Amino acid sequence: MKYLLYLGCLIPYRKMGYEISARRVSKTLGIELQDMPDANCCGLPIDTVNHEMMLLLAARNLCMAEKHELDILTLCNGCTGVLMKVNKMLKQDRALREQINNQLQKIGLEFQGKIKVKHFIQILLEIGFNNLQKFIIKPLDFLNVAGYIGCHLFRPSEFMEIENPENPSVFDDLIELTGARSVRYVDEFQCCGFVEGAIDSNIPLFLAREKLNNVKNAGANAMVTLCPACHQVFDGSQRQIERRFSESYDLPVLHYPQLLGLAMDIAPEELALNDLRVKPTKLLTSLTKT
Amino acid sequence: MEIQKKVGKMYHRVDPTFKRKLLESPGGETFKFCYQCGTCTATCPVARFTDVFRPNKVIHLAKLGIRNVVYSDAVWLCVNCYSCTERCPQGVKVADVMRALKNLAVADGVIPEFSKAFLTTILDTGWAYSIPASRIAKRASMGLPPLPKPFLEDLKKLAKMTEASNLLEQERDAE
Ligand code: SF4
Numbered sequence: 001m002k003y004l005l006y007l008g009c010l011i012p013y014r015k016m017g018y019e020i021s022a023r024r025v026s027k028t029l030g031i032e033l034q035d036m037p038d039a040n041c042c043g044l045p046i047d048t049v050n051h052e053m054m055l056l057l058a059a060r061n062l063c064m065a066e067k068h069e070l071d072i073l074t075l076c077n078g079c080t081g082v083l084m085k086v087n088k089m090l091k092q093d094r095a096l097r098e099q100i101n102n103q104l105q106k107i108g109l110e111f112q113g114k115i116k117v118k119h120f121i122q123i124l125l126e127i128g129f130n131n132l133q134k135f136i137i138k139p140l141d142f143l144n145v146a147g148y149i150g151c152h153l154f155r156p157s158e159f160m161e162i163e164n165p166e167n168p169s170v171f172d173d174l175i176e177l178t179g180a181r182s183v184r185y186v187d188e189f190q191c192c193g194f195v196e197g198a199i200d201s202n203i204p205l206f207l208a209r210e211k212l213n214n215v216k217n218a219g220a221n222a223m224v225t226l227c228p229a230c231h232q233v234f235d236g237s238q239r240q241i242e243r244r245f246s247e248s249y250d251l252p253v254l255h256y257p258q259l260l261g262l263a264m265d266i267a268p269e270e271l272a273l274n275d276l277r278v279k280p281t282k283l284l285t286s287l288t289k290t
Numbered sequence: 291m292e293i294q295k296k297v298g299k300m301y302h303r304v305d306p307t308f309k310r311k312l313l314e315s316p317g318g319e320t321f322k323f324c325y326q327c328g329t330c331t332a333t334c335p336v337a338r339f340t341d342v343f344r345p346n347k348v349i350h351l352a353k354l355g356i357r358n359v360v361y362s363d364a365v366w367l368c369v370n371c372y373s374c375t376e377r378c379p380q381g382v383k384v385a386d387v388m389r390a391l392k393n394l395a396v397a398d399g400v401i402p403e404f405s406k407a408f409l410t411t412i413l414d415t416g417w418a419y420s421i422p423a424s425r426i427a428k429r430a431s432m433g434l435p436p437l438p439k440p441f442l443e444d445l446k447k448l449a450k451m452t453e454a455s456n457l458l459e460q461e462r463d464a465e
């Protein structure tokens with residue numbers, strides 16, 4: 001089981017904890033990760049400016065992976081959405097493929113459609129719950145966890161591969177795998193607001209605040225995400241939201257591999273839990289008591 | 291509202307050919323099926339917190355060719371969450387239509403600062419965010435492998451082909 005790790009930009013920019021924990025957990029699970037030395041921006045940030053440029057940036061990454069003859073493993077929902085979508089578009093639409101290949105030719109590349117793009121959790125699903133269960137040494141049964149799956153992992157359902165996109169349950173299953181209870185809450189499938197920050201700094205705070213309140217009211221004592229952007233909103237901006245609305249959440253937000261890693265009895269230091277803005281102090285105390 | 295000021299004056303005339311431009315723009319094709327039910331707006335997380343953005347209204351105004359509204363800040367508020375696309379009963383790919391509208395706005399010279407900054411950083415570094423040296427040093431100290439180095443020449447060539455780099459050149463010329 002070997003994959004090319006496509007990190008994207010936001011993870012090295014701000015979310016090292018996600019990378020470290022994903023690498024660490026993968027190692028124990030036997031998922032071999034090869035770095036991708038020649039990758040570039042997935043293209044998403046430029047889609048609103050120039051759709052064609054987005055296609056070319058994504059296609060270049062896909063061509064690089066084809067050269068390495070390996071499927072891509074992504075951690076960021078944004079990268080997943082774009083790379084998976086463009087990969088399928090180019091495989092399905094011959095006219096588009098010819099147009100893009102004409103352009104790629106000028107930098108010596110050709111899209112052939114030989115590889116797949118998968119988010120980390122899709123690889124976990126391929127391993128299967130029965131096999132994963134064997135790695136759970138320390139079930140986190142003291143935890144109520146609110147999962148936030150994030151838009152681009154399951155929408156648009158035309159391209160993404162998450163079952164039941166109107167009400168996906170896959171993340172609940174992955175959370176319950178760790179022994180924690182998965183908490184459902186209002187608006188759990190609505191946008192975190194991350195990209196909104198660029199054009200209006202208020203709306204994302206409202207979007208995130210609403211969800212933090214819903215999560216709290218549902219009785220969760222932690223949140224868990226699958227995307228660095230969602231994580232930045234709920235963890236990185238949590239203090240700012242608390243100040244702005246004079247509210248208090250104190251809700252640690254873990255990257256999913258961190259949660260899984262704890263249940264696999266990997267030491268918190270190895271999972272970079274200290275990299276979180278909202279410190280999971282209570283959670284770690286309960287952990288040592290079990 | 292930086293864009294509002296700019297477009298208010300620029301596109302005050304109604305452009306009856308605009309709907310054709312949108313139909314021909316990749317992603318814009320499905321907008322003609324809209325029958326104004328408002329499902330997209332009802333499901334839109336952004337519309338809940340602002341009065342200026344209503345996806346169904348944007349589509350209606352685009353049909354009429356009222357560009358100064360279509361090109362305003364409103365459409366840039368769309369976060370591309372695809373909730374609307376999933377739920378439109380007419381199969382309008384609403385999120386793609388919003389994106390196509392942004393592309394048309396950019397082609398007409400209306401580009402927000404943050405998009406321009408992304409484009410510049412991507413062409414300079416290969417990535418939308420430039421990773422500070424302190425982070426790179428920290429990575430090394432934690433035993434993480436070095437970050438990818440894309441061939442920037444390739445990216446510049448691609449940007450030239452798509453005319454994306456013109457946006458930055460225009461800007462430089464104007465200065
Ligand atoms: S949901 Fe579809 S048909 Fe209804 S207003 Fe929105 S785009 Fe038009």
Ligand code: SF4
Pocket residue numbers: 330333334335336337345367368369370371372373374375384385388
């Ligand atoms: S994609 Fe844009 S218009 Fe559609 S629901 Fe999301 S924010 Fe609203």
